[in-house]
Amino acid sequence: MKLFARSVSRRLSNRRGHALTVVAILFPVFLGVSGLALDGGYLYHVKRRMQTAADAGAMGGAHELWRSNSSGAVAAAKTDVNLNGYTDSNAAITVNIPPGSGAHSGDSNFVEVIISRDVPIYFTRIVNRQSATVKSRAVAGLMAGADGCVIVLDPTQRGALTVEGTSTLNADCGIVVASNDNQAIRANGGGCIEADEIGVTGGWWDNGTQCTYPAPVTGIPRAMDPLAYMSQPTTAGVKVQSASQLKITGGTVDLQPGWYQGGIQITGGTINFAPGLYILDCGLDVSGAATLNGMGGVTFFNTNTTGKTSNWSDLKVTGTVTLNLQAPTSGPYKGMLFWNDRTAPDRNPGAEIAGTSNSVMNGALYFPSVHLKYAGTSTASSWQMIVANTLTVAGNAQVVSDYDPYIKELPTRLATLVE
Numbered sequence: 451m452k453l454f455a456r457s458v459s460r461r462l463s464n465r466r467g468h469a470l471t472v473v474a475i476l477f478p479v480f481l482g483v484s485g486l487a488l489d490g491g492y493l494y495h496v497k498r499r500m501q502t503a504a505d506a507g508a509m510g511g512a513h514e515l516w517r518s519n520s521s522g523a524v525a526a527a528k529t530d531v532n533l534n535g536y537t538d539s540n541a542a543i544t545v546n547i548p549p550g551s552g553a554h555s556g557d558s559n560f561v562e563v564i565i566s567r568d569v570p571i572y573f574t575r576i577v578n579r580q581s582a583t584v585k586s587r588a589v590a591g592l593m594a595g596a597d598g599c600v601i602v603l604d605p606t607q608r609g610a611l612t613v614e615g616t617s618t619l620n621a622d623c624g625i626v627v628a629s630n631d632n633q634a635i636r637a638n639g640g641g642c643i644e645a646d647e648i649g650v651t652g653g654w655w656d657n658g659t660q661c662t663y664p665a666p667v668t669g670i671p672r673a674m675d676p677l678a679y680m681s682q683p684t685t686a687g688v689k690v691q692s693a694s695q696l697k698i699t700g701g702t703v704d705l706q707p708g709w710y711q712g713g714i715q716i717t718g719g720t721i722n723f724a725p726g727l728y729i730l731d732c733g734l735d736v737s738g739a740a741t742l743n744g745m746g747g748v749t750f751f752n753t754n755t756t757g758k759t760s761n762w763s764d765l766k767v768t769g770t771v772t773l774n775l776q777a778p779t780s781g782p783y784k785g786m787l788f789w790n791d792r793t794a795p796d797r798n799p800g801a802e803i804a805g806t807s808n809s810v811m812n813g814a815l816y817f818p819s820v821h822l823k824y825a826g827t828s829t830a831s832s833w834q835m836i837v838a839n840t841l842t843v844a845g846n847a848q849v850v851s852d853y854d855p856y857i858k859e860l861p862t863r864l865a866t867l868v869e
Contacts, residue, residue: 496569500541500586503534504563505867508590511545511561512865515592518678520558523547527563541567549589552869559679560591560868589869592679598624599835600645600849601673603818610634613641613843621645621849627652627666628673637662641843649673675818677837679863682792683727683751683783685709695732698740707748711755713763716740723748723775727783731755733763739770745810747778752801753791762794764801764820773805777813785835787813796820796839804845 511527514520527545536543542565549555549562566585600621604610610629613619616639625643627634627650635654637643642661648654649670656662688709695712700719707726714728716736723744730752736742752765765788767773777787790801800821805811811826814835822838825845834849 496567496584497586499534500536500565500567500584501588503531503536504565504586504588505590506534507531507543507545507563507565508561508588509865509867511547511563512590512592512867515547515559515561516679516863516865517674520547523561527561531563531565536565536567541565552589554589554591554868557591559863560589562587562589562869587869588867590865590867592863593866593868598626598647598649598673599833600625600841601676601835601837602627602629602839602841603673603675603837604629604839605651605672606631607840608633609636610840611636611643611843612841613637613643614639615844616640617843618642618644618846619843619849620847623849624649625666626650626670626673630672635662635666675837676863677786677814677816677818680786681782683729683749683753683789685729685755688727688729716742725778727751729753730765732761734765734767735763736767736771737769739772741772741774742767743774745774745776747776747780749778749783749786749789749813751789751791752794754794759795762797764797765790765817766802768802768804770806771804771809773809773811775811775813785814786816787811788815788817790817790820792818794819799823801838 507527507530510530511523514523514526524545524547528543531543544564546562548558549560552562554560564585564587566583569582569584571582600623602610605628607629608631610631611625611627611634618641621644623646625645625648630652632653633655634650634652637656639657641656644663648664648666650666650668651670651672653668654662654666690711691706691708692710692712696710696714698716698719698721702720702722704722704724706724707728709729711731713730713732714734717738718740720741720743723742725746725748727749728751730750731754733752734750750765754762775787777785788803796819798821800823801817802823803815804825809826810831812831812833814837815822817838819839821840821842822836823842823844824836824847826847836849
């Protein structure tokens, strides 16, 4: 019995010895695994912070591209990275315009931000590893999109968007008004506004008619020009089609794209515009019962190359004019139908666009520095966008934005994080 007890005791002692040996062997492994977990968690935390900084930097640079300030995009990107805790003193910060890699490599409409930093590690130093390199990358740029399809830019004007009398503005899209006046939107008399959504920096007034729907959201950040990134057309290399004002009073007339140095005046007839860019010094003035055809892709750019302030004229399409016009679907002026020079002085009454009930105007109506009076009553168009300094609506105006972004890409751009 004593012999059996001694045998059991020796076996238990041997097992304890084996256990201690196993623990001694595995302890560094346990320690290493725990160290990897702790260091890994710390590195993940650093990576997340660094990615946030890279994302912010890329978006900051992209917003400058959107403002057509490409020269300031790199500085803006670095500033936003710095604000998130990473500077040239504690990290390597690289800003590339255009990106040097990825899906948008070589595209100057995008900003790439790369942040790299050696991060000290602690628990895994037992394997002679003192630090680890953490790297984050982000790309942002200008992608098709817009906050609305009716955008009014003046920052202070009362009645920046005005609906006259018993007129109605129907927009199957968003309306954005940048004015900070407490009556930035005015629906006078029995005027009504209907849209998917309405936002205004200041306030609104509808004279108690209660037919502004939905109620505008006030106090939104000031809207910026969503087409500011686009380079204006120039006359360089453009063929002169007419050295003086071209006047058309009737009949059928076929016109070619080019430079019309005295503008175009139309009081009747059927005018067929071949596809392309029409540069108009001294405006476009259409009235009477004229018909304008240009479904192949046309852009009308109103400017003044003479340098004389008195030579500015407006784009005016009034009367019982029938429009069958389509903006280009490709090229540098994609989506731009009527385009008024950004340097044009604001005048009274300013530009005016109207059309009959069966007119088609597919494209953007861009009047960034002047007042536009809009009376387009047709629902036959497939998509439209209005960007104007100030806007007055007359009649039962329609803005149709039933576009499919996969088929008809908007000319407007938003700063978007893409990688």
